Amino acid sequence: MPSFITDYLQKAGQTTPGQYGSPFWALVYILLVFAGVSLAVVCMNWLERKILAHMQVRLGPMRVGPHGLLQPIADALKLILKEDIIPEGADTFVFWLAPMIILLAVFSVYCVVPFGPAHAITDMNIGILFMLGVSSLGVLGIVMAGWASNSHYPLIGALRSSAQMVSYEVAMGLAVVSAVMMTSLDADGTGTLSMIGIVEAQYAQHTWFIFKFFPLGLIAFFIFAVAMVAETNRAPFDLPEAESELTAGFHTEYSGLRWSLFMLGEYAAMIAVSSIAVTLWLGGWMRPFPNLLNGPTWDLAFSLFPALTFFGLAALTFYSTARMPKHSYFRIQTFGLGAFGAVFVLIGVILLLPAVRGRIQDVYWFILKIAVFMYLYIWYRGTFPRYRFDQLMKVGWKILLPMGIGVLMLTGLAGLRTEVWHFTVRSAGEVWDVFRQLVHI
Amino acid sequence: MLSGLAILSGVLVITRKNPVHSALALILTLLSFAGLYLMLYAPFVAGVQIILYVGGIMVLFLFVIMLVNLERSQKEKSFNQQWIAGVLAAICLGALFISIYTRGSSLVLRSEVQFSELTNTQDVGQMLYSNYLLPFEIASLLLLVAIVGAVVMAKKRI
Numbered sequence: 001m002p003s004f005i006t007d008y009l010q011k012a013g014q015t016t017p018g019q020y021g022s023p024f025w026a027l028v029y030i031l032l033v034f035a036g037v038s039l040a041v042v043c044m045n046w047l048e049r050k051i052l053a054h055m056q057v058r059l060g061p062m063r064v065g066p067h068g069l070l071q072p073i074a075d076a077l078k079l080i081l082k083e084d085i086i087p088e089g090a091d092t093f094v095f096w097l098a099p100m101i102i103l104l105a106v107f108s109v110y111c112v113v114p115f116g117p118a119h120a121i122t123d124m125n126i127g128i129l130f131m132l133g134v135s136s137l138g139v140l141g142i143v144m145a146g147w148a149s150n151s152h153y154p155l156i157g158a159l160r161s162s163a164q165m166v167s168y169e170v171a172m173g174l175a176v177v178s179a180v181m182m183t184s185l186d187a188d189g190t191g192t193l194s195m196i197g198i199v200e201a202q203y204a205q206h207t208w209f210i211f212k213f214f215p216l217g218l219i220a221f222f223i224f225a226v227a228m229v230a231e232t233n234r235a236p237f238d239l240p241e242a243e244s245e246l247t248a249g250f251h252t253e254y255s256g257l258r259w260s261l262f263m264l265g266e267y268a269a270m271i272a273v274s275s276i277a278v279t280l281w282l283g284g285w286m287r288p289f290p291n292l293l294n295g296p297t298w299d300l301a302f303s304l305f306p307a308l309t310f311f312g313l314a315a316l317t318f319y320s321t322a323r324m325p326k327h328s329y330f331r332i333q334t335f336g337l338g339a340f341g342a343v344f345v346l347i348g349v350i351l352l353l354p355a356v357r358g359r360i361q362d363v364y365w366f367i368l369k370i371a372v373f374m375y376l377y378i379w380y381r382g383t384f385p386r387y388r389f390d391q392l393m394k395v396g397w398k399i400l401l402p403m404g405i406g407v408l409m410l411t412g413l414a415g416l417r418t419e420v421w422h423f424t425v426r427s428a429g430e431v432w433d434v435f436r437q438l439v440h441i
Numbered sequence: 442m443l444s445g446l447a448i449l450s451g452v453l454v455i456t457r458k459n460p461v462h463s464a465l466a467l468i469l470t471l472l473s474f475a476g477l478y479l480m481l482y483a484p485f486v487a488g489v490q491i492i493l494y495v496g497g498i499m500v501l502f503l504f505v506i507m508l509v510n511l512e513r514s515q516k517e518k519s520f521n522q523q524w525i526a527g528v529l530a531a532i533c534l535g536a537l538f539i540s541i542y543t544r545g546s547s548l549v550l551r552s553e554v555q556f557s558e559l560t561n562t563q564d565v566g567q568m569l570y571s572n573y574l575l576p577f578e579i580a581s582l583l584l585l586v587a588i589v590g591a592v593v594m595a596k597k598r599i
Contacts, residue, residue, distance in 0.1 A: 125485075129485070133496055158507070
């Protein structure tokens with residue numbers, strides 16, 4: 001094998017390809033992340049429809065494949081084959097550019113998402129700043145799409161979207177800053193904006209930042225969790241695409257493949273902001289209690305979790321297979337569901353191999369935490385009614401923003417107290433050392 | 442290449458008749474500036490540039506452009522006839538640039554301090570809160586005054 005492939009492998013697990021400066025492995029990681037995120041979006045599509053349906057006591061998609069499992073594929077085929085309409089009087093260039101900008105912004109964010117201590121495309125000194133900045137570019141795409149459509153509903157949707165995003169970005173930024181401030185309470189006393197550095201700071205301080213300075217971390221996390229839903233235009237903040245008022249909001253005039261690009265962008269953005277929340281407050285790739293429950297036994301126990309998850313999924317699938325109607329009409333579907341279960345078992349067995357087990361578990365915990373957020377997104381959509389626009393602005397500017405400023409100041413005070421405490425302890429130790437030496441002499 | 446992109450999109454900003462196109466070209470200019478900052482080993486400034494200018498201010502620009510009625514401005518001539526004043530201003534600016542370029546090293550204190558890229562953010566924080574604390578606080582006070590002024594002017598009765 002050429003040396004540019006093998007060189008990085010020897011250092012794999014210690015550094016990211018971006019920092020190591022290996023373009024080949026960076027490309028591999030980029031492709032992996034892109035494929036993974038696209039696959040996750042497809043799964044989310046199915047899950048969202050199923051979960052929403054069950055929340056509303058419906059069945060959801062059931063026709064295409066067993067339990068509608070092949071529905072996303074059918075949808076994707078349909079969207080690719082559909083006619084691509086550009087409305088008359090639309091600004092063609094901007095109309096064409098808008099979905100690209102959204103996708104570009106969303107997928108650039110994944111450059112710095114730390115799936116593990118070495119599983120990120122790269123690690124930047126300004127990681128979190130980069131993520132916030134690039135994800136805020138997405139709103140440009142929405143505004144351009146709404147304006148270029150040359151139609152009333154999209155324009156109103158774009159106006160709402162820009163107002164909403166600008167106002168919630170402020171509260172979001174304040175919450176992020178309070179978490180970044182917590183990183184500076186290490187032994188060496190310098191904070192960091194790098195995503196990997198933030199998770200390592202949580203490891204060093206033996207706590208997730210959501211529990212740090214209770215309840216300050218929790219409040220900051222709550223602010224971020226609300227602002228994050230507003231930033232991704234999801235229910236209950238989905239005013240830019242409120243279907244009961246604006247048909248489909250900013251993408252009313254889009255059809256076929258372009259429309260699907262908007263959907264891809266929306267779900268990918270949801271995953272991206274969730275990964276920010278996981279990194280900043282929920283300990284990133286760390287498994288539960290990495291400091292408390294360490295040692296070989298606990299490591300082994302926790303490393304079995306990925307395989308166990310897939311075995312659980314397989315068991316669920318086999319249970320559903322057994323419950324399929326026994327009519328000959330359902331024979332192919334029953335067989336297909338069984339095949340799904342077999343694939344899950346196979347993946348589980350692969351994850352049991354020691355070589356895979358050790359490498360995959362960081363990624364597993366990270367994805368599991370993101371999955372919780374994804375479920376919450378669907379849950380919000382199933383339960384909360386949509387806000388009115390003035391209520392939305394009121395929540396953003398009059399509740400979240402003052403809360404954010406308050407939390408920021410209190411975090412600063414609490415951090416200062418810790419610093420002073422550390423300083424006192426350190427100087428007391430030094431004085432004691434000097435005293436001891438004096439006594440010995 | 443980045444500076445070429447900045448200049449090209451800067452020209453586009455003033456030549457486009459459609460204000461939304463101008464705004465989009467301005468966004469491109471600002472983004473290429475962010476790229477230039479990255480090249481100058483100032484990643485923090487680049488990040489702040491993207492967040493504040495591209496993500497915040499330009500979105501507000503677009504917001505306002507969409508709110509106001511643009512039918513009339515598209516038919517108007519986008520260049521007015523004050524050629525003499527324009528040429529004079531350009532000559533003055535050009536002379537200023539050339540003089541700075543040729544004799545700049547003696548006018549401006551040459552900084553020999555090299556900051557590493559890895560601790561750029563920390564360095565900016567240190568400088569801001571130690572050497573430049575007073576200007577920093579004055580600037581924040583100025584912004585506060587601006588906010589209060591805007592609220593007072595926008596609202597007749599508070």
